[in-house]
Amino acid sequence: MNLASISYPQTGLKAAIAVFLGTNCEKETRMALEMAGFNVEYIFHTETNLEKFDLVVLPGGFSFGDYIKAGRLAKLSPVIESLREYVKLNKGFVLGICNGFQILCETRLLPGVLIENTKTKFISEDCALFFNNKEITIPIAHKEGCFWADEDTIKQIEKNDMVILRYKNNPNGSINNIAGLYDSKHHVIGMMPHPERAVLSQCGLADGKKIFEFLKTELLNFKKSCPTKNLSKKRVE
Amino acid sequence: MKFSATINIKLKKQIKDAKGEAVSAVLSRIGLEDKAKVRIGKIFELEVNAENEDAAKTKLNKIIFDVLMNPIVETYEITTFEVIN
Structure with a gap:
């Protein structure tokens, strides 16, 4: 396959990929983000300055060996403390994929x-999902991927339109077929499926691109509507 | 002062314990116990330094809630707590 033929558009969007001890999906996540037009930097889990990033990605893997429980030890990393502030101050978007989703739930940045x-x-398989009312296929690969929340939380999730992805055939027993979630502001996104593993049609699946393209569009709209973000962009330029 | 504690963490009763069910199915299959109720948890043995018993318990509580368990789905029980020195 000729990777040189892949185009990398420029959007000016800056993304950070947080790398924990045990992260193993950072490279394909970087490629998927670059294909969508992001400038990407890796940051270590000890990083605390997220100021310049429009998007912070927590990629898949087994952070800290998933000891105790998936995401439990990663939630105590310095980068997560900064991420709470980043989200609170509407600095940009956060995307957690697989282990990243588990971390976001453990930190309570996402419910459940x-x-x-x-x-x-x-379970490691290509998985049919519903994304924006359309069926797409993206791989999943996890053991702790069954989404659970109490009844009230589920009601809030549905009422506030916080489900971004649903399983078609629910392979892991998740409540309401939930495969991916937003926070209430739709700035934090977590999902068990791996869209970064499905961005090259030459490899069989390319539906993951739809997720990254959607993210890019949402982020560009967010930046347009957010004066402080535009100001910081001007300063950087 | 140094204290030692044993903490059991397990899934809340209303949460399906898939591992426990797998063990239960095997117990039925090998004929040792039919449809046994099995719940699987984790045990942590740890030591903490603190000025007194109250301070040790406060510290232990923070360790349990911040690190060892997620109260959305899990419960805990301190099964032993003693002074080492």
Whole structure:
């Protein structure tokens, strides 16, 4: 496959990929983001300055070995403390993929929690999902991907339109087929499927691009509507 | 002063314990116990330094809630707590 033929548009959007001990999806996530037009930097989990980024991505993997529980130790990293402030002050968007979603739930930046799949198996397969009312196929690969929240939280999630992705056939037993979530402001996104593993049609699946393109569009709209973000952009330029 | 504690963490009763169910199915299959109720948890043995017992318990509580468990789906029980020195 000729990777040189892949085009990398320039949007001016800056993304950080937070790398924890045990992260293993940072490279493909970087490529997917660059294909969507992001300038990407890796940051280590000890980084605390997120000021210049429009998007912070928590990629897939097994942060801190997933010891105790997936995402439990990663939530205590310095970068997560800064991320709370980043979200609170509307500095930009956050995307958590797989282990990143688990971390976002453990930190309570997203509601609910990911527990062990109901069939206890590690599931690795291409998975049919509904995204913006359309069916797409993206791989999943996880053991703790069953979304659980109490009844009131589920009601809030549905009422506030916080589901970004739903499983078609619910392979892991998630409540309401939830595969991905927004926070109430739609600035924090978490999902168990791996869109970064489905961005090259040469590799069989390219539906993941739809997620990154959607993210890019939403972020550009957010920046247009957010005067402080535009100001900081001008300063950087 | 140094204290030692044992903490059990397990899923709340209303949460499906898939691991426990897998063990239960095996117990049924090998004929040791039919449809046994099995819940699986984690045990943490840890030592903390604190000025007195109250301070040790406060510290322990913070460790449990910030690190060891997620109260949305889990419960905890301190099963042993003693002074080492």
